[in-house]
Amino acid sequence: MRILIGTTEICGWISLLADSLKEKGHKVITISDKNSFFQDRKYDISKSNIVYDFIAFRIKNNIFRKAGLFFYIKLHILYKNLFHKDLDLKLTPFIKRYFYKHTDLFIHIWSGLEQDDSDLPEFKKNGAKIMSFFVGSDVRHYPTFAKEFNIELPPNPDYTEQKLMPLIHKIRMHEKYSDLIFSAPDQSSLFLRPYYRLQVPLDLKKYKYNNTGNKIPLIIHIPSNPLLKGSVIIFSAIETLAAEGVDFKFLTFTNIPNTEVLKHLSEADILIDELYAHGPGVLGMEAMASGCVVATKYWEQSPACFRPPVLSVNPENIKEKLREILTDDDLRNKLIVEGRKYVEKFNQVNTVADSFLKKMNSTFEMPD
Secondary structure (H helix, E strand, O other): OEEEEEEOOOOOHHHHHHHHHHHOOOEEEEEEOOOOOOOOOOOOEOHHHHHHHHHHHHOOOHHHHHHHHHHHHHHHHHHHHHHOOOHHHHHHHHHHHHHHHOOOEEEEEOEOOOOOOOHHHHHHHOOOEEEEEOOOOOOOOHHHHHHHOOOOOOOOHHHHOOOOHHHHHHHHHHHHHOOEEEEOHHHOOOOOOOOEEOOOOEOHHHOOOOOOOOOOOEEEEOOOOHHHHOHHHHHHHHHHHHHOOOOOEEEEOOOOOHHHHHHHHHHOOEEEOOOOOOOOOHHHHHHHHHOOEEEEOOOOOOOOOOOOOOEEOOOOOHHHHHHHHHHOHHHHHHHHHHHHHHHHHHOEHHHHHHHHHHHHHOOOOOOO
């Protein structure tokens, strides 16, 4: 099967899924620009340099490839000098048309070939199947999410005054054209159509599982967005517990590469993740793979297919829940062991890929 995956790298998923699907014998093309947190990941075509990379990808012979790229660069300069226009804008529609006609399955992650998702009907028109992987703020409307789950978000106009119609348009396009949609409850408040519960794919060989057995537990907090993760509340709880004499160490990091994240996770005992959106997300799953207890907001009404062993916390109980996990060695060890078993069962990338391919190839049934 000819599979196209793109076009915005989130948490390394594009390259991770591509490797797994290639192992299964599929022909896979990846499209994405580099993600600053995953600099080691490689893609066949960068979205911002699509014409040059497409030529390089299509010409297999090294000598012909160099000649083709040399000719393209010269033609690009000539075209700009003669017409004062960018040749890439002229050629890009032809490249997109190639993908529409030569793809059996398009896996959409965050964004597609067109900003307004008008690529979806083009794929469909040419017989391709479409899977939509929604991962958070690509479809979450924060005011609706907060109302549905009775959550008081921190005051910030980026979230409390978020525009509704662009998200409605995106979601309805995918609900109309996608064969399968994968999402999670707290980002799906605007959905009309059923979806499958998204499972986070992990390459477990990347994670060094280390149940440290530290007598003085190490807590870490690695917020991608401190405001939305509830970092101010978390820091206050940490300071109070330290003042009360609870014994622990605490480290926090922001904007570090994934390789450093994994190193810190394997050295820690507890990850405090987030207090507003429901987890565990990718970071939480990585923490469980690495030997950490994950303290995160969790939706207790989650479906049976998503019951990870986490320490369920919120802005009101964070201090007492942390006190409990810091002072109960048996509970901490139990959650660490169960966390690793959970990701081994549900989140290995080959397991996730097998699951969605099976769903695609079977008669569509109501998601669990």
